[in-house]
Amino acid sequence: MVLERPVPCQSLFQYLKCYKGIMDEDFARVIMNQAIFAARMCCLRGVLHRDIKLENLLINPDTLEVKLIDFGCGAILTDGGYTSFTGTREYCPPEYHMTGQYHGEPATVWSLGILLFVILFSKYPKRRHLHEINDKNWTKAGLSKECCDLIRRCLQIDPKQRIELGKLSLHDWLMTADKENNNDTIMDINSCRYEIVCQLGDGGFGTVYAATRLDDGLQVAIKVVSSRNRMFISIDGCSKPLPLEVALQILADGDPRVEEIIQLLDWRVESDHYILVLERPVPFEELNWFLLQQMGTIQEDMARVIMRQATFAAQTCCRRGVFHQDIKLEKLLINPDTLKVKLTDFGCGDFLSCVGYTSFVGTREYCPPEYHMTGQYHGEPATVWSLGILLFLMLCGDFPNTPDLHMIDGHNWTKDGLSEECSDFICCCLQINPKERIELEKLSLHDWFMDC
Incomplete structure (x- = not known):
């Protein structure tokens, strides 16, 4: 080895x-x-x-x-x-x-x-x-x-x-933050004070902490992101340009509120970083963690419940001019008791444009094939592709390989235990030619969603 x-x-x-x-x-x-x-x-x-x-x-x-x-x-x-x-x-x-x-x-x-x-x-x-x-x-x-x-x-x-x-x-000892310097655990954001409980994650797009709003005990997530090389954008209703991620989150959260998208509660922009205060519903966990506890795959009926919500969240983003660009297991939170799903993290996102995109900043395994073939892709067909990959992963426990994709592209793919409608849904999403893919707005009308 x-x-x-x-x-x-x-x-x-x-x-x-x-x-x-x-x-x-x-x-x-x-x-x-x-x-x-x-x-x-x-x-x-x-x-x-x-x-x-x-x-x-x-x-x-x-x-x-x-x-x-x-x-x-x-x-x-x-x-x-x-x-x-x-x-x-x-x-x-x-x-x-x-x-x-x-x-x-x-x-x-x-x-x-x-x-x-x-x-x-x-x-x-x-x-x-x-x-x-x-x-x-x-x-x-x-x-x-x-x-x-x-x-x-x-x-x-x-x-x-x-x-x-x-x-x-989850034991108290492992959840205990180092409070030798109490000032390090308290964060003032605009008119509210938050106590940092623990770090939830860290990556190229920022650090996320679990926190409690001291005014009312509300559980929140606080994301801290460096402003270096970040684009600032002006949007209606805001007097100053905002970091692109904040602007996209505000637009996605517009009225009427959609429960399938995580809510931005507050934000603050500093000279070298910005901070987002996001809802942190309890109990919720990342969908990839949930799948691991299900031994890697789930049944079709459960996948339908999850996909219906993920599809609606993606449609809502695009309707509001937001291209999430990184819909995947890790960006979907799920309540393990109710199976309610929320889309989170717009750090890779952009404004939805009719013009093709020439760079891809999402996750490689979800990248649409037209980008590799032509160096260009469009927002809604790419979103449909990512949703197809998401469903395949939930049902099969792995990403589709080249033979899978060839069979899917020819509408010849199926899997033991899956309904004909479910297999067709995957085939409709994962067409190599983006013009042959099902339209994002028509996804929720597919027979698989209607077959309940």
Whole structure:
């Protein structure tokens, strides 16, 4: 196997061995957030790593970025119990010694608890430590009560009493922001004050934080974006030019309000950056995360519910002169209880124009083929293409390959378990020739949407 080798990086074991001083909770929290995320992603994708330990985590000593490596002891994750353990003895869950059997996710939680203990105390817990930890009132001098509670909940002897892997990242200790400097957690935006709770994401188009509006407790998302190389635009109703993203969001949010598009609550423009305050409905999560929890694909009826809303959001944007240009799983938020969907993030967007676009700033896998063939594309046909890719991905678990696209282009594509109408919907969206694609406004009238 040829694997990436990030530079600079070293094993977490080597890093801790050379570290001078006492490891504090803030350091441990940074490491554990990443280790837990990696472990959960493995399990969501059907993989049991089975050997999460210091030696199998690489750390960048400059940025503290962590990567999980070495799947040599791993197995396919199953609901059935495992009767052999090939990982490292010190991380072996106690139920294996007691019953000769263990289950993947509870064993992973145990190994993460051992990992945190070793990071903080530079040693493995002994039997007496584990018995003390299983006491509900266990605490350790120098550690916060939240940190002690996380260790205790990971290292319960009875696997049924352990915290679930899916709930680990929501534990109070991992959600705790560093509040040594309280001013860093409070942000004043126009007439409102917001308390930053945690960072939700970071990328080339800005950093997004979860926050609470102190006036009324409203949960919001705050996006901070550098103004460097950003276009400013004048729109009706605003006295000064606005960053393009803000202008597009305002137009998309116009009257009447559409629930399928995330709402802009406020904004502020500074000399070198701008800030957007957006609604953050709870519970909502990215559609790609939702799909991972569904083991990568969903049933046609569920896909129809999602696509109807995504299509309406895309149509509304175009009707209001906004070309989102990056409709994809990660830009759709879904309520897992109600399946309500909201389109978010206009950072790649532009004004919708009848003239062809000659640059593409969205996501490569959703790029319309005419751009590769001619160097040009138009907004609405490109939006239809992205919606077709979105549906294919939800139903098939991967992007269409070249043979798929050729069959789709000839209206010869189908998939076991899908209705004829659903297959036709995909074929209508993913025609190579943009002039042969179904029109965006006609999408919501397709038989697949009418067949409920």
